[in-house]
Amino acid sequence: MTAPRGHSFHLELGNEDDILARNSSIHVELECTCARQQDFGDMLCFLHHSEDELKKQDPSLLDTLCTDSYLDAEKTARWFQNFVKTAWVLIPQSEVYNVNVLPSTRMCKLQLRNAARRNLTIEIIFGVQQGDSEQPEGIGHLYPQHVRRQLCHPCLEDICHALPDHHPLGPKAVHAGHGEDAAQLPVGRATMVSATFFFLTFLGLIQSPEEVGDELDDATNERMRQYAEELQERMMQLLLEMEETEKDQSWAHMGALLLSALQNWQFWACVGVTLLSFWLFFLLHKKLEELDDSSDEESSSNDEDRGGQAPVINDALDAGRFIAQSIQWRQLDLTTKCQLVKDLVHGFFFVFEWILTDTFFPVLHSPIGVGSAFEGWSPREDDTVYRFLAPMTAPHGHSFHLEQNSIRELPSRNSRIRVKLECTCAREQDFGNMVCFLHQPEELRRNPEPSLLQTLCTGSYLDVRKTSYWFQQLVKSTWKTLPESGAWQVNVLTSSRSCRLHLIDDTKSALFVEIMFGVQQGDSDIFLSSQKTEAVFTPDTIWPQSCAVAEMKFFRHIAANAQQDSFHLRCMQLCARILVGNDFTTYMLKTVVMHLLTTIPLESWHRRDFLQRMDDIMQYLRLCLRKKRLDHFFFGNEAMPEEIILPPDFQTSRPPNLFQHMAKDGNTYSQAMHEFRELQDRLTRMLTFGN
Template sequence: EESEEEDADDYERCLLSSITKRIRSSVKSMAYRSWVVEELVTDLLTVLQEHLLNSFFPVLQPAIEVGSAFEGWSPCGHDAFYRLLVPIKPPRGHAFHLELGAEGDMPAKDSCVRVELECTCTRDQGVENVLCFLHQREEALSRNQVSSLLGTLCTGSYLDVEKIASWFQNMVRPAWREMPQSHLYTMKVLPSSRSCKLQVTNASGRSLFIEMMFGVQRGNSDIFLSSQTAEAIFTPSTIWAESYAVAEVKFFRHVAMQAPRDSFHLKCLQLCAGSVVGTGFSTYTLKTIVMHLLNTIPLSSWRRREFLMRLQDIMWYLHSCLEEKRLDHFFFGNENMPEDIVLPPDIQTAKPINLFQYLVHDPTAHTKALREFSVL
């Protein structure tokens, strides 16, 4: 019996060593690629901001790195898309008004961004040759000072996601040629109707895949209305989806600051997320579970020696959620939230939202999910 226990321990150690070496190599590669992408996008936006100076197009803000590749746990390895959210603000003489869908909908669905002209008569008195679109409309038209935003990037009075994506893509091509890195990388704009996807390839033929989404911030919070929708169904071009990606990346940064340097929490998430690729479970489900566990299990208990125990905890949590047909959204009504994550009041005080609600109404889907879990 002792010999069998020793063999089991040896096998466990070898398995753990093999897994951690593979994941450690992947994490190092992702970290370097993240740095390259951050530098490329920062320089690209700098060129675009210079081109748009004093225009009446949206004001591009510094990009925010979001998603699994920047959080350090992408299961896709070298093929990962590096996603960034580019916040946009209204140009001078304009205002964005967020319409968050039907009252009481949580999370907000079918949200829109309405664009309104603002009076600049008083505010811009010291700015030469600037006319107010509201009160000097005829003179503005005679000088060809029209609202580029309302005229080209809106449908009616609402920001149009597809028009913004096309406008941005058309600007990226000439802007890339002005960047110092253009002689080191070739850049190709990939098809995308609601974002800007780039394939950047170096001299040795290795490619980076970058996706820039556009977002309008909800007040001063970490929640945005995003151009990218999660659903594969048709979405009207004036509809923006509520995104929690910035709050999520801030949560993982908060954990990284509090956790021991040898913490394996991202390795746990990467391995578990990789195991569900190609199944009916989304990687976002595993991400939500791990965020909940990071909020309940002490961060000192995510080290290498507890690696397999934490993997078991993640899978047991998933099984329990499937049995109960309930997985709470991480942010809605969660009282155990780090102070540096800023949520709108309606999300802070909301009742928890069940991400597995569809299993309650669809017994066939529930049976299929349990069967897929047994295979995992």
């Protein structure tokens, strides 16, 4: 590295007794640029201009990568690591290799992986040359020169072994040895690495440290255009010389000349890399201009809302907006499809209500859309499952009584629904010829219509399996009578605790619908439902407590109070996408997001805040893992919206710990920490590559 304009590097080698200079430092001083202002354009001298005048340009290196006027190795490494993460997608090698920036405080360690899952590790250390010698003063690692030679071979060997054995630049191309016989990087691989590093270095011309900003001034743009014109003129001169040579030489001599030029492929590689670099600069500059335009429009609208206050430019927000736009979001038309499925299912229940009138089967009410689709963040469109919870009430002559076997366990996983017969003698006139099951048992034996206890119960408890089977048969027998049967083909899939439907229209488009059953707990939004539990085996008479309706109402509340461009659903969608194949459940990440939605103002969930909010989610999850505790959202939460109605015990009970299994088992906790690190890596790749 060399000092930028207006600065100078001075090497301080520390103690005289320290021959290897392990304590050397790089002192950064400001240089006067008044006499060279014409060369630097509009750049002001850091020494002879006032602080107010210097605010018009980027801060000096002392304000960005230095600590007490000395170049800081950790700041330099962190700046370069952030730069690589942002700029990698612009490099041609990004189509072949996935990059992972490994944590390091004094260097930049890159782990590249190709489509064949071959790994290639690159370490980039930073140094300042000591005079005209070949011994740079490193701020990443201060190794003696002979140690560096010995460390050269293993690094190169790892690079070469990343290729297949049959590759001409693979392991066989490694030359073993140390010292003068140290391994030499094969020409092809060295060029690839050099080209990659060249791109990173070139992009460094248009990307400054985080404190400086991403904007390019007009003088820099003008100089870059002049460089491009000079390069084109040189290329034209070279082409003219080649044409003149072609006229003067014979075809045989010209063939030899062309063969020699083609063999000198390093020259053509440099020319191609240079032209490609200018093309990438043009695309990046155009992208930055578009971001600036959109940022100006948003800032102007925000200024009107604030009463004309000056906008605040934040490069971190622009980076968050840029990365959020680069992610390949799945185009979800959830609102339209949810309404389509909702109308279709409501058509079912309208017919069922008419069929089940004056019967002793459960009374079915309008189903409630729940789950990720109706909450607005379904991660996949092609296989989205549209879930409904159908509230049930007892038929006349019967009553439902909810029993929770364990008071300490909330939400209860072992709840049951007890069915009791009720006296209907006083209401016999209202129900016509219906007999009282309690006081007319002899009539009951002759009554062709059995009671609910005889059809859908096991003992005196409502049976989930029998209820699901009864509803599935009801769908099969009545489907042909529905108007929708002409446009949709229905397949009832096997399920023991719900009714799963596979619907196919005339265009062969498929929809998956799951209808669960539930009994409301009082007037609250909590139901005893037929949904599955985490247990390996769940008895047929168990109806666990479900907060699905309360969760749907919470996201509906957030959508009603958030601004139009809120990005909270995208954050939740990205969390669900990175969880594929991970032991963390979607409900855990959704609980984290719900907690943050009630603690972070909704005004801070815009597109420009995307990176910060995703970092908040991961940091919150990390903190919960360290404490081995993640509180259930709907228990003891004082920030609960008023429209969500909860039972009294939910409001006063201590929140259940969703990480209780980690607190009891150390191996489970260690596995969870390993899964969390993998989760972070997936998120980094998603933010880096967009898919």
